[in-house]
Amino acid sequence: MPIVGNWASDVAYIDCLAGPWESVDPDFQDTSFAQAIDVLIEARDLLAQRGKSPTMRCLLIERDGASFDKLKKYSEKTSGVEILPRNWDVAAHIPDVVRFAKERRNSFPFIFLDPKGWETLEIDLISPILALDPGEVLITFMTSFIARFLTDETKRFDRLFGADLPRLVTLQGEEREEELVHSYVNMVRRAGKFQYVCSLPVMKSNQDAFQFHMIYGTRHPRGIEVFKATEKNVIPFMHQARAKAQHRRRLEHSGQLTMLDPEAQYRERKFTRFRLKHLEIAKCELRRMLESSGQVLFDDAWAAVMQHSTVMEGDLAQWLNEWKTTGLLRITNDLGRKCLEKSKTNIWSGVGIKTSQQRPRIGMSHLPSF
Numbered sequence: 541m542p543i544v545g546n547w548a549s550d551v552a553y554i555d556c557l558a559g560p561w562e563s564v565d566p567d568f569q570d571t572s573f574a575q576a577i578d579v580l581i582e583a584r585d586l587l588a589q590r591g592k593s594p595t596m597r598c599l600l601i602e603r604d605g606a607s608f609d610k611l612k613k614y615s616e617k618t619s620g621v622e623i624l625p626r627n628w629d630v631a632a633h634i635p636d637v638v639r640f641a642k643e644r645r646n647s648f649p650f651i652f653l654d655p656k657g658w659e660t661l662e663i664d665l666i667s668p669i670l671a672l673d674p675g676e677v678l679i680t681f682m683t684s685f686i687a688r689f690l691t692d693e694t695k696r697f698d699r700l701f702g703a704d705l706p707r708l709v710t711l712q713g714e715e716r717e718e719e720l721v722h723s724y725v726n727m728v729r730r731a732g733k734f735q736y737v738c739s740l741p742v743m744k745s746n747q748d749a750f751q752f753h754m755i756y757g758t759r760h761p762r763g764i765e766v767f768k769a770t771e772k773n774v775i776p777f778m779h780q781a782r783a784k785a786q787h788r789r790r791l792e793h794s795g796q797l798t799m800l801d802p803e804a805q806y807r808e809r810k811f812t813r814f815r816l817k818h819l820e821i822a823k824c825e826l827r828r829m830l831e832s833s834g835q836v837l838f839d840d841a842w843a844a845v846m847q848h849s850t851v852m853e854g855d856l857a858q859w860l861n862e863w864k865t866t867g868l869l870r871i872t873n874d875l876g877r878k879c880l881e882k883s884k885t886n887i888w889s890g891v892g893i894k895t896s897q898q899r900p901r902i903g904m905s906h907l908p909s910f
């Protein structure tokens with residue numbers, strides 16, 4: 541919001557499945573809509589200091605009557621942004637969502653879809669929302685639920701995966717899980733003509749398993765930067781929360797207090813395995829990019845690898861250094877050399893990739909032996 545608010549005359553937060561759901565806080569501070577509105581208010585104050593004052597609007601949609609009553613009460617007592625709560629079945633109101641997004645000139649809509657299941661994620665249904673340009677989308681993809689029920693024909697996953705379903709049902713375990721996300725990410729990318737789509741797995745608190753993936757579509761590299769910065773904060777937070785949950789369970793089972801802190805006893809294998817695999821996939825993709833063209837712009841290399849879950853700027857810097865040191869890679873301009881030198885001690889920070897206008901156009905070319 542502080543980024544798009546620099547140029548937009550209006551920003552619109554649209555929560556298509558707003559809840560509240562399983563909220564225990566009387567002020568709903570544990571809900572996505574309340575947190576989003578806090579972010580809007582914070583961004584409004586920040587933008588005001590820069591002399592910018594875009595209007596800020598929210599459309600909060602909820603089908604369930606009891607939840608909607610709470611949503612409406614929250615909306616009535618919240619000030620600072622315009623809030624339009626609607627007791628709609630979003631599936632029947634997609635044109636209204638699009639109308640709301642386009643109602644004002646020079647507006648930037650941010651769409652959030654956080655379903656309990658998957659029905660409202662059918663691409664044909666949400667395509668008009670994904671296609672809003674400018675605009676961005678954040679989707680909760682219930683991976684564990686979808687993977688578990690994929691072969692249940694009554695659940696009609698053909699509507700979600702279309703022609704890809706027969707391939708997906710032949711896969712098992714982690715491969716199925718990963719391909720489901722991959723398939724859906726590609727559909728989101730195509731339907732929204734998003735240049736960049738990032739995803740991030742979120743683990744179950746009580747099992748070494750993924751619960752859902754967050755999928756984020758953007759048309760600007762700044763979007764990737766923000767998503768990756770969030771990823772960097774969220775991953776340690778998730779592991780800390782799981783460590784505490786494991787600690788509590790151990791205490792309940794054994795009844796014995798331990799001197800070791802929860803993080804020292806923390807166990808997980810799934811996430812580490814996932815990260816190692818995705819590092820390898822991203823590195824191979826970058827190698828292929830370099831091998832198939834004479835020169836690759838740093839921006840393109842960066843955007844390609846950053847779209848892989850859990851892959852960070854430091855990983856990219858490490859690969860480039862490794863290839864450069866072993867003589868497989870040549871950096872073709874001065875700016876590039878400067879970046880690489882810096883990355884040895886201080887991974888990319890201060891290099892300028894934080895500001896898109898000044899983003900260095902670094903060329904890389906591979907030697908024949910690559």
Ligand SMILES: C[S@@+](CC[C@H](N)C(=O)[O-])C[C@H]1O[C@@H](n2cnc3c(N)ncnc32)[C@H](O)[C@@H]1O
Nearest residue numbers: 557558559560561571572602603604629630654
């Ligand atoms: C997982 S919850 C969202 C939770 C919310 N993000 C929060 O932080 O509280 C999904 C919500 O979508 C609502 N819902 C389900 N299908 C819907 C539909 N077709 N249209 C509108 N709302 C729907 C459910 O009643 C539920 O409150």
